[in-house]
Amino acid sequence: MRDQTGLAFLAGLLLLGSGTCVKSHPAHAKPVNYPFVVGFERFHGGMDDEAYLAEGGFILLNELNCVACHAPPPEIAPQLPGVVATDLGGVASRLAPLELEIFIRNPRFAKRDTTMPSLFAGPDRDLEEVAALRAWLGTLTTTIPDHPVGDIERGRALYHRIGCVACHAPETGYRPPGVPDNAEIEIAGLASVPMNLADLYDLDALTEFLLRPNEHRPSGRMPDFGLSVPDAADLAAYLKAGPDLTLPDNLTEALSAGAPPADDALIAKGRGLFLTKQCHACHTMPGSTDQPRPPLPAKPLGALDPAATGGCFSERPAGGAVPFYGLDLVQKRALAAALRRLEERAAPDPAREIDWRMKQLNCYACHERAGIGGPETSREVYFGFSGAPAIAMGRDGHLPPALDDAGKRLGRGELERILFGTEGPVKSRPHLVVPMPVFRREAAAPFPDLFRAADQTGPP
Ligand code: HEC
Ligand code: HEC
Ligand code: HEC
Ligand code: HEC
Numbered sequence: 001m002r003d004q005t006g007l008a009f010l011a012g013l014l015l016l017g018s019g020t021c022v023k024s025h026p027a028h029a030k031p032v033n034y035p036f037v038v039g040f041e042r043f044h045g046g047m048d049d050e051a052y053l054a055e056g057g058f059i060l061l062n063e064l065n066c067v068a069c070h071a072p073p074p075e076i077a078p079q080l081p082g083v084v085a086t087d088l089g090g091v092a093s094r095l096a097p098l099e100l101e102i103f104i105r106n107p108r109f110a111k112r113d114t115t116m117p118s119l120f121a122g123p124d125r126d127l128e129e130v131a132a133l134r135a136w137l138g139t140l141t142t143t144i145p146d147h148p149v150g151d152i153e154r155g156r157a158l159y160h161r162i163g164c165v166a167c168h169a170p171e172t173g174y175r176p177p178g179v180p181d182n183a184e185i186e187i188a189g190l191a192s193v194p195m196n197l198a199d200l201y202d203l204d205a206l207t208e209f210l211l212r213p214n215e216h217r218p219s220g221r222m223p224d225f226g227l228s229v230p231d232a233a234d235l236a237a238y239l240k241a242g243p244d245l246t247l248p249d250n251l252t253e254a255l256s257a258g259a260p261p262a263d264d265a266l267i268a269k270g271r272g273l274f275l276t277k278q279c280h281a282c283h284t285m286p287g288s289t290d291q292p293r294p295p296l297p298a299k300p301l302g303a304l305d306p307a308a309t310g311g312c313f314s315e316r317p318a319g320g321a322v323p324f325y326g327l328d329l330v331q332k333r334a335l336a337a338a339l340r341r342l343e344e345r346a347a348p349d350p351a352r353e354i355d356w357r358m359k360q361l362n363c364y365a366c367h368e369r370a371g372i373g374g375p376e377t378s379r380e381v382y383f384g385f386s387g388a389p390a391i392a393m394g395r396d397g398h399l400p401p402a403l404d405d406a407g408k409r410l411g412r413g414e415l416e417r418i419l420f421g422t423e424g425p426v427k428s429r430p431h432l433v434v435p436m437p438v439f440r441r442e443a444a445a446p447f448p449d450l451f452r453a454a455d456q457t458g459p460p
Helices: 004-021 038-043 050-063 097-105 127-137 152-159 203-211 229-239 249-257 264-276 329-340 342-346 350-360 377-382 388-392 412-420 447-455
Strands: none
Touching (some): 038 050, 038 350, 050 350, 097 127, 329 342
8 A cells, every 4th residue: 555654754744844843823833742622721631630620521522522422321411412523515625635635544644633533543444445535525625716815914913913812822923013012922821722724725715714614613613703805815814824834746746646546436435434434423424414423333421431541542543443532641531530420410500501611612712700711811912902992991991801790781682692693793892803703603502591590680
């Protein structure tokens, strides 16, 4: 089969690109070597207390979609719906054939800290199956409009002003306009949501993604800022402006050399493998509205052994039907703690559920509630504001409001308008540049009831 050393070298190359030489650009921020889940990383990653660690473990069970294959007990299933992964319709218009192949073989080579596990990294992998999947996914193109060519400098300024840096990394060394010369720009301390794929996506496809993140990523974790086409094009131009990671020609040839021609039989085989190789557990079938469903029987969540060191906890890819996540030690401890305390979730209370959901969706990147979360101090400079009144208001003049008592201050209609973005992203505070971005409806749906229940008696 194909040349293995090429792939190892390629992995090294991509990681070198994203890790060492160019770390100042946000799309190349240094990756961690395990699946990155922001709510776990910020709030639970460093904790030792078993009960608190278990809370973090619940976040992982959902965000890493363990529950897609290991069914949760019915009484806690509503709290663990899992996440629907990237819509693969049109994937071949975003990723080049070689990048697609790498993503199928081992997504960690394309994005080291990705939450997609490897399904072909085990010793028994069949590279012909990889080729078939690549051939089929390679047919999934879509027509992308020719967007205007964006302005990198405008994109850079926007990126550091409209709220992207609440979740993603700032560019090291960048000074947002308006920051007094004598003010020091601190390095962000909290971990940032990785965005290396921005570098791999086709430019127009990246603009499309930024215009419609909730359609492209049904997980609903990347909210919609209601960007105009020119703004999205400028942001895309900036995000792609990091140092080039294009592969050397000879390597590209070496990897593609063994690829069999993508004939109808191979494409049909790839389509079949999408179902049998468990891709369908997390991704919807492109072109259908079916929800993902697990094709293979795996033990239910309640039957998993928390002390297991094999299966999905194993150090090395186990092969067969077992996905490889590359979990780190703290994540494994948290997952095991959550597995031991599953029954405690049977009786959730609204305050706890709000906290948990605000961690999942990273609302805490912008909002504080009950003394938890809020933007970290070193990121406050990336929340744009306008006008002298904003300065007079102090911190309130440029940061999103705290959400204490949100369910008391705001009626249901108001909450729904804000959270569901029925009239677009809400911007009712003229001094703020950052809007309340729109999260996918399914992801935001529980909040109005939860805020009302937790904060009690509000306006009807
Ligand atoms: C794509 C489907 C799939 C996903 C997603 C998945 N697993 Fe698994 N897992 C399996 C299969 C298949 C096995 C092996 C058969 C079995 O034990 O059910 C397995 C085995 C295991 C085992 C060993 C079982 C035992 O009791 O010895 C553990 C523990 C485990 N998985 C935990 C997890 C965790 C935690 C996650 C999320 C981080 C996860 N799994 C995600 C399919 C999956
Ligand atoms: C509330 C946090 C949050 C904010 C604010 C946010 N993002 Fe994201 N973004 C995410 C998450 C989480 C993902 C990964 C989503 C997934 O895979 O389901 C993501 C993914 C992306 C990606 C895809 C790259 C990859 O490797 O997966 C790009 C590009 C991106 N965001 C750009 C932006 C830009 C530009 C802004 C500002 C307009 C922004 N984001 C604001 C959370 C956020
Ligand atoms: C346990 C859930 C899970 C399974 C199983 C899974 N994926 Fe994924 N996949 C994801 C997630 C999550 C992402 C987004 C990763 C990111 O941006 O870091 C993703 C992203 C992708 C992408 C990149 C798409 C884009 O446009 O950014 C491709 C290609 C892909 N998956 C193909 C597959 C194939 C083929 C299979 C089956 C062999 C598969 N996936 C199985 C969760 C999964
Ligand atoms: C990128 C930053 C950002 C993120 C992430 C974010 N918000 Fe907001 N949110 C805002 C801003 C800014 C406002 C104020 C908008 C205005 O009034 O101009 C706001 C307003 C609100 C309000 C109304 C508060 C009031 O007193 O008017 C609620 C409720 C709210 N957000 C809930 C959420 C929830 C729940 C999440 C997570 C699903 C979330 N937000 C994520 C920035 C954010």
